[in-house]
Amino acid sequence: MARTRRTSARDDRSDLLAGIAERASRDAHGVPADLIGEYVTDLDEVSATRESFGADRLRVRHDVGSRAAERGIPLRGVIDLHLSATWLAWPLLTGVRGAGDADAVRAAGEAVLRAADAAVMAVTEGYEKAQRWSVRQEESFRREFVDDLLDGRNLGRLAERAERFGLRLAGSNVVAVVRAAEPVVDGGEVARAVEASLHLRLDSRDVLVTTKSDLLVCVVPGTMVAVIDEFVRQVTGALGAGAAWSVGVGRAQSGPGGVVRSFEQARYAVDIAGRLELPGRQHRAEDLLVYQVLLRDSAALADLVSVVLEPLRGARGGEQPLLDTLSAYFACGQVATACARELHVGVRTVTYRLHRVKELTGYSVDDPSQALSLHVAVLGAKLLGLPADAEQAP
Structure with a gap:
C-alpha cells in the first residue's frame, strides 16, 4: 500500500512537471513549448543530485537554440521560455521538496541556477551559431546572384532569383559604377556605409548596392534614375570629396540581360573617362558614344x-x-x-x-x-x- 502511494506521488509530480512547459510557453508570450523538451526533468534530477548538466544535455540545449533560430523565433523569447520554466518548476523539484533545512534548499538552489545558466548559454551559443551560418549562406547566395547578374550567366533563372533581393528584371534598369584609387571590396567599410545610408534614405528594396571587380556597383530601376544622384552623394560621404574616384553610368536596359549590358556600359564610361582624364566625377555612357565609335x-x-x-x-x-x-x-x-x-x-x-x-x-x-x-x-x-x-x- 505504501509503495502504491509513493508511485502515485511520483506520477502526480511528473504530471505537474509535464505541464510546466505549457505554462512557461504562455508566460513567454507564446514561444513554442516543444523547445523545452526534457529541460524540466533534467532540472529535477540536478536538484536532487547537485550535479551540473553533462555534455550530452548541454548539446541538446545547443540544438534547441539552433532550431529556434531556423524557425525565426527571437532569442530573447527562447531564453524567456527557459527562465520561466525554471522558476515555475522550482517549488516542484525533488531536491527542493525533499530539503530538510535551509542549507539543503540553498544547495539545491545553487545547483539549479548553475544548470539553468549553463542551459541558457548553450541555447544562446546554438542560436548564434545558426544565425552566423544563415548569414554566411545568405551572403554566398547573394554573391553568386550578383556574379551571375553582372556576368550575364544563368539568365533563365535570374528574374526568379532577383525577387529575393528586391529587384525586378522584367522592366528596365540602370547601373552605376564607382572606381576609386583603392579597390572597393565586398563587405568592406565603403560598400557597407553606402548601402546602409542609401537604403535608410530611400526606404526601398528596389535598389541593389554591391561590388564587382574592385568597383562599387549600384543597380536601380529605370523609373528611379534620380537615385543615382543620391548614390553619388553617399559615395562622396564615404570616400570624401577630395579623394580620387569617378562614377560611370550606363544606359537604361530591359530584361534579365539588361543589367549586364548597362553594367558594361557604365564600366566602359568610367574607363574611358580615366584614359582621357575627362573633367568631373560623373560620366554617362550615352555622352561617350563617339569614343566607342573610334575604338571599333x-x-x-x-x-x-x-x-x-x-x-x-x-x-x-x-x-x-x-x-x-x-x-x-x-x-x-x-x-x-x-x-x-x-x-x-x-x-x-x-x-x-x-x-x-x-x-x-x-x-x-x-x-x-x-x-x-x-x-x-x-x-x-x-x-x-x-x-x-x-x-x-x-
Missing part, C-alpha cells in the same frame, strides 16, 4: 596616331609639351586664352606651340579638317594607350 577600328585609329603625331618626336624639348598643348587646346574649345590658363603659360607660348605642330606635322588647327585629324589622333593615343610614335594597334 582600333587598327585604323593607331595608324592615324602614327601618321599624324609621329613627326612631333623631332621637336626640340620633346613631343610632350606639344601633345599637352593640343589636348588642352581642344578641351578648351580651341580658345588659346583658355588653353593658356589651363596650362599656366602665356598665350604666346600656346600659339608658338601650335605653330610648331603645323611645321612638324603639316596639320593646322586653323583648318577644320586638319584640326579634326589632330584632335582624333590625340584622343586616339589616349584611348589606345599608345605613344605618339606607335606604328600599329596592339
Whole structure:
C-alpha cells in the first residue's frame, strides 16, 4: 500500500512537471513549448543530485537554440521560455521538496541556477551559431546572384532569383559604377556605409548596392534614375570629396540581360573617362558614344596616331609639351586664352606651340579638317594607350 502511494506521488509530480512547459510557453508570450523538451526533468534530477548538466544535455540545449533560430523565433523569447520554466518548476523539484533545512534548499538552489545558466548559454551559443551560418549562406547566395547578374550567366533563372533581393528584371534598369584609387571590396567599410545610408534614405528594396571587380556597383530601376544622384552623394560621404574616384553610368536596359549590358556600359564610361582624364566625377555612357565609335577600328585609329603625331618626336624639348598643348587646346574649345590658363603659360607660348605642330606635322588647327585629324589622333593615343610614335594597334 505504501509503495502504491509513493508511485502515485511520483506520477502526480511528473504530471505537474509535464505541464510546466505549457505554462512557461504562455508566460513567454507564446514561444513554442516543444523547445523545452526534457529541460524540466533534467532540472529535477540536478536538484536532487547537485550535479551540473553533462555534455550530452548541454548539446541538446545547443540544438534547441539552433532550431529556434531556423524557425525565426527571437532569442530573447527562447531564453524567456527557459527562465520561466525554471522558476515555475522550482517549488516542484525533488531536491527542493525533499530539503530538510535551509542549507539543503540553498544547495539545491545553487545547483539549479548553475544548470539553468549553463542551459541558457548553450541555447544562446546554438542560436548564434545558426544565425552566423544563415548569414554566411545568405551572403554566398547573394554573391553568386550578383556574379551571375553582372556576368550575364544563368539568365533563365535570374528574374526568379532577383525577387529575393528586391529587384525586378522584367522592366528596365540602370547601373552605376564607382572606381576609386583603392579597390572597393565586398563587405568592406565603403560598400557597407553606402548601402546602409542609401537604403535608410530611400526606404526601398528596389535598389541593389554591391561590388564587382574592385568597383562599387549600384543597380536601380529605370523609373528611379534620380537615385543615382543620391548614390553619388553617399559615395562622396564615404570616400570624401577630395579623394580620387569617378562614377560611370550606363544606359537604361530591359530584361534579365539588361543589367549586364548597362553594367558594361557604365564600366566602359568610367574607363574611358580615366584614359582621357575627362573633367568631373560623373560620366554617362550615352555622352561617350563617339569614343566607342573610334575604338571599333582600333587598327585604323593607331595608324592615324602614327601618321599624324609621329613627326612631333623631332621637336626640340620633346613631343610632350606639344601633345599637352593640343589636348588642352581642344578641351578648351580651341580658345588659346583658355588653353593658356589651363596650362599656366602665356598665350604666346600656346600659339608658338601650335605653330610648331603645323611645321612638324603639316596639320593646322586653323583648318577644320586638319584640326579634326589632330584632335582624333590625340584622343586616339589616349584611348589606345599608345605613344605618339606607335606604328600599329596592339
